[in-house]
Each structure stands twice: as C-alpha cells, then as structure tokens.
Amino acid sequence: xxxxxxxxxxxxxxxxxxxxxxxxxxxxxxxxxxxxxxxxxxxxxxxxxxxxxxxxxxxxxxxxxxxxxxxxxxxxxxxxxxxxxxxxxxxxxxxxxxxxxxxxxxxxxxxxxxxxxxxxxxxxxxxxxxxxxxxxxxxxxxxxxxxxxxxxxxxxxxxxxxxxxxxxxxxxxxxxxxxxxxxxxxxxxxxxxxxxxxxxxxxxxxxxxxxxxxxxxxxxxxxxxxxxxxxxxxxxxxxxxxxxxxxxxxxxxxxxxxxxxxxxxxxxxxxxxxxxxxxxxxxxxxxxxxxxxxxxxxxx
Numbered sequence: 011x012x013x014x015x016x017x018x019x020x021x022x023x024x025x026x027x028x029x030x031x032x033x034x035x036x037x038x039x040x041x042x043x044x045x046x047x048x049x050x051x052x053x054x055x056x057x058x059x060x061x062x063x064x065x066x067x068x069x070x071x072x073x074x075x076x077x078x079x080x081x082x083x084x085x086x087x088x089x090x091x092x093x094x095x096x097x098x099x100x101x102x103x104x105x106x107x108x109x110x111x112x113x114x115x116x117x118x119x120x121x122x123x124x125x126x127x128x129x130x131x132x133x134x135x136x137x138x139x140x141x142x143x144x145x146x147x148x149x150x151x152x153x154x155x156x157x158x159x160x161x162x163x164x165x166x167x168x169x170x171x172x173x174x175x176x177x178x179x180x181x182x183x184x185x186x187x188x189x190x191x192x193x194x195x196x197x198x199x200x201x202x203x204x205x206x207x208x209x210x211x212x213x214x215x216x217x218x219x220x221x222x223x224x225x226x227x228x229x230x231x232x233x234x235x236x237x238x239x240x241x242x243x244x245x246x247x248x249x250x251x252x253x254x255x256x257x258x259x260x261x262x263x264x265x266x267x268x269x270x271x272x273x274x275x276x277x278x279x280x281x282x283x284x285x286x287x288x289x290x291x292x293x294x295x296x297x298x299x300x301x302x303x304x305x306x307x308x309x310x
Contacts, residue, residue: 021118021166023052025089028082029146031061031069033124034097036147038062044094047151051163058082061094068099076103083115090166095148096123101202103128104211109135118166120291121145122284123225126198131211133196133295141165142198142221142283143291157288170293174309177290179282183305186267186277190301191250192310195294197221199284204238216247219300221292223254223284232262236269245273250300252307253279255286276302 021027029044041061048055058078063070082091104127113136120141121128132138143165144150144158161177168174196213197203200222206212213220224232239245251270256262263279270277278300282290299308 021090026054028088028091029057030078030082031094033099035064035069040147043151044146090118093121093125093145100124100127104131112136126202129294130213139296140294141291142294144289162291165291170296170309176307181282183280185302186279187271188303189276191276192299193218193249195219195298200224200235204235207242215244217249219250220248221252225285226258228259229262229265233265250276254281255284257285278302
C-alpha cells in the first residue's frame with residue numbers, strides 16, 4: 011500500500027478505524043451511533059470496550075482504558091485511531107503506557123482537548139506524529155458539521171505532505187506579531203499543557219511552533235496559564251505561536267498579545283482549531299512553516 015509523506019498508510023474508505031475513550035465517558039446512545047456514522051463515510055470500525063464503560067467522570071477504570079489504547083495500536087487490522095471524546099483522564103495513563111509498543115505500531119491518532127496529554131507523550135516518548143482534530147461524540151456523530159469531518163478525513167487520506175497549506179476556512183485570522191518561523195508544530199489545550207509541566211511528558215517547545223487553545227477560561231486564567239509556561243521557559247524556547255479557539259469565555263486577545271508579543275516571534279491568532287465549529291485538524295509533531303503576515307500554515 012502506498013505510504014504518504016509521514017510514513018503512515020493513507021486512511022481511505024474501507025479502512026478500519028479504532029475508537030477508544032482514554033478520558034471521559036459518553037452516553038450509550040452516542041456510542042451506539044459511532045459505528046453507523048463511520049459507515050456512512052465508508053469506514054469499518056471497532057469500538058473498544060472502554061467506550062461503553064463509566065466510572066464517574068472517567069470512561070471506565072484506568073486498566074480498561076489503558077488496555078484499549080494498547081490493543082488499538084497493536085492490532086494490525088486497525089488503520090487509524092480516533093478518540094471518542096475528551097473530558098479528563100488521559101494523564102492518568104501516561105506513566106503506564108508501553109511507548110515501545112506505540113513506536114513499533116505507529117498509526118494516525120486523532121483527538122484534542124484532554125487528548126493533548128497523549129499527543130505530548132507520544133511525541134516525546136515515541137517520536138510519533140498525531141492529529142489534533144475532531145472527535146467522534148464531541149464533534150462528529152450527530153453534529154451538523156460536515157466541514158470538520160471532511161477536513162479530518164482529507165488529512166487522514168493525504169497525510170502530511172510537504173508543501174500542503176493547512177486549511178483555515180473562512181476564519182478571521184489576526185497577526186499579533188509579524189514574521190515567519192518554522193519548526194515542529196506542538197501543543198494543544200493550554201490547561202493540559204500546564205498540567206504536564208514538571209513531568210517527563212511536558213511539551214517540548216524548543217525551536218517549535220507552539221499551538222494553544224482552550225475552552226471556558228476567562229482572561230485572568232489564560233494569563234495565569236501563560237505565565238506558568240513563561241516561568242517554565244516554554245515561551246522563550248518557542249520559534250513562534252499559533253493561537254486557536256478560546257471559546258465560552260471573554261476574548262483573551264489582549265492578554266495573549268501582552269504576554270506573547272514581547273518575545274518578538276511571529277504570532278497568528280484565530281486559527282479554527284479546538285473547542286469550536288468547525289474544528290479543523292492540525293498535524294502535531296510535524297514540521298510546519300508559520301507565516302503570520304500571510305496568514306498561512308504550511309507543512310514542510
């Protein structure tokens with residue numbers, strides 16, 4: 011089978027998508043709808059057992075969610091993995107994951123929000139790229155958001171091909187600081203990134219393009235989170251900044267400008283990724299060129 015630029019198999023209709031729940035639970039009705047929805051897109055599916063479990067705010071006990079993660083990666087019949095939803099729980103698994111297994115069986119892995127913890131860990135411990143993108147019960151199943159779904163499956167089928175300009179749709183992008191920079195695209199949910207500081211799985215930002223997004227965080231809390239990244243040396247180390255959606259709270263634009271612009275690095279804000287609709291996919295731990303003046307993000 012032809013492989014794309016990332017070294018991963020293209021995920022085309024007929025491929026099998028594994029669905030796991032490393033974090034929070036979903037309703038039985040939502041889980042039941044996953045397989046039929048993927049079938050409408052032409053994909054086979056395997057919904058792993060933890061998706062149907064619930065332990066308070068977790069989708070089952072830690073050993074169940076961990077076993078599903080390992081099984082989805084190790085099973086050669088599974089071509090790609092899309093997380094069911096976020097919530098909380100991924101970080102509880104980080105010190106128990108078999109990263110050698112993940113490295114040996116690398117495959118497209120999709121999720122965002124709490125799944126940021128897994129993207130950071132897979133990048134640092136397994137050298138694996140991932141997709142910060144829409145999840146099944148959060149964004150796709152039952153949602154009238156064909157734009158997000160189309161963009162995700164286009165990225166899965168095309169891979170991370172050099173020269174590909176990543177789509178931002180009709181989003182109103184803003185240059186907070188001009189210039190261009192290149193490096194691995196890293197990051198994700200701001201709160202989760204800060205929760206990993208001081209651990210072996212913290213995001214590595216040196217010479218990278220740091221992407222951040224969040225939901226329900228007012229400006230003073232965004233200030234606190236960014237200040238924590240600053241004090242940890244993560245902002246100074248980065249080559250540039252890509253700002254995603256900050257939804258369900260007041261606009262933190264002035265805080266972002268105040269805390270990031272003094273570094274004199276390119277900053278592009280308003281990228282439609284994160285807790286927003288549409289939620290465009292981004293390649294994580296993949297080299298990109300950020301052109302803040304031209305409002306472009308290109309795989310290199």
